[in-house]
Amino acid sequence: VSQSRYHADSVGADFWFTSLVADEYRIQASATGLSQAEDTIVVNAGSAKGIRILAQDTAVVGDSVLLTGIIIDSLGNPTVLTNNIRVRLTSTDPTAVFIPDTIISVSAGSTAYSYQYRSFISGLQTITATWLIGGTNNPNPNRTVGTKAIYFLPGSAASLDVLTEPSDSIRTGVPFARQPIVLLRDVCGNRVSGAGVPISIVTGK
Numbered sequence: 001v002s003q004s005r006y007h008a009d010s011v012g013a014d015f016w017f018t019s020l021v022a023d024e025y026r027i028q029a030s031a032t033g034l035s036q037a038e039d040t041i042v043v044n045a046g047s048a049k050g051i052r053i054l055a056q057d058t059a060v061v062g063d064s065v066l067l068t069g070i071i072i073d074s075l076g077n078p079t080v081l082t083n084n085i086r087v088r089l090t091s092t093d094p095t096a097v098f099i100p101d102t103i104i105s106v107s108a109g110s111t112a113y114s115y116q117y118r119s120f121i122s123g124l125q126t127i128t129a130t131w132l133i134g135g136t137n138n139p140n141p142n143r144t145v146g147t148k149a150i151y152f153l154p155g156s157a158a159s160l161d162v163l164t165e166p167s168d169s170i171r172t173g174v175p176f177a178r179q180p181i182v183l184l185r186d187v188c189g190n191r192v193s194g195a196g197v198p199i200s201i202v203t204g205k
Contacts, residue, residue, distance in 0.1 A: 022077040046073035048081050051129045051146030055117075061152045061188045064099075065117045069129060069146065071110065081110050086132040093119045093152075103132070122154045122190040155186035160199065 022045040028038040052070040059065045069087070073079045085106050089098045099116035106113050119125045129146040163181040182199055184192040 021075070022073075022079075045077035045079035046075065048072070048079050048085075049074040049145070050076075051087070052076070053127060053129060053146045053148035055127075055148055055150060057149075058151045058153060059119075061120050061122050061155050061186065061190055062118060065119075065150065066114060067117050067127065067148065068112055068114045069106075070112050071106075078111060081106060081108050084108050087113075088130045088132050089115070089117075090128045090130070091117070091119065091125055093121045093125045095120045096125065117150075119150070119152045120188040120190075122152050122186075122188075124149055124151050126150075154190040154192045155188060157184040157192045158187045159185050161185050 020043045022043050024040060024042050026038060026040050028036060030036045048071050050072050052072050054068045054070060055065055071079055071081055086103055087106060088103050090102070091098075097118045099118075104113065104115060117127060127148045127150070128144055130144050161183045163183050164178055184199075186192050
């Protein structure tokens, strides 16, 4: 209850309720020496204003991640679309793949939609959903309406990569001015650390 007011003529009191989560509520009113009064009210969600993207927080590069977009009102309550919309999906990984596509259509009457996402660059990647103009009456045209961050771990070690080669000119008994560095990489080319893979270097001529 945000505020209440007692009537001067003693016929009752007014109450104001704000920012309620959409749900069914039971209201009880009581006063000393009087019988209790109660009623039930239903608070409905508002119109569609955004998307809450649900997904796991971590994944492995190359794996398919299920993303679910929940249609929400301005207070974050799940709600129902009253218009057909188009959603553009983008990622901070420019090589990422969205399935079925980067732009999907969501029909009026929908409360959610799902799609698959794959990232091939390790690290924190952010998915952004934007509602588009284009033959539809979108609530927030061409505005970002939802984001989700997922941390992608490198995959298993799949190859070796020589980062630096030894110095071109050396003298006997003197350490290389530039030492060789060999990296482990996964199938997507990301550096892999702590893999416990033994590496041997053979010298010869």
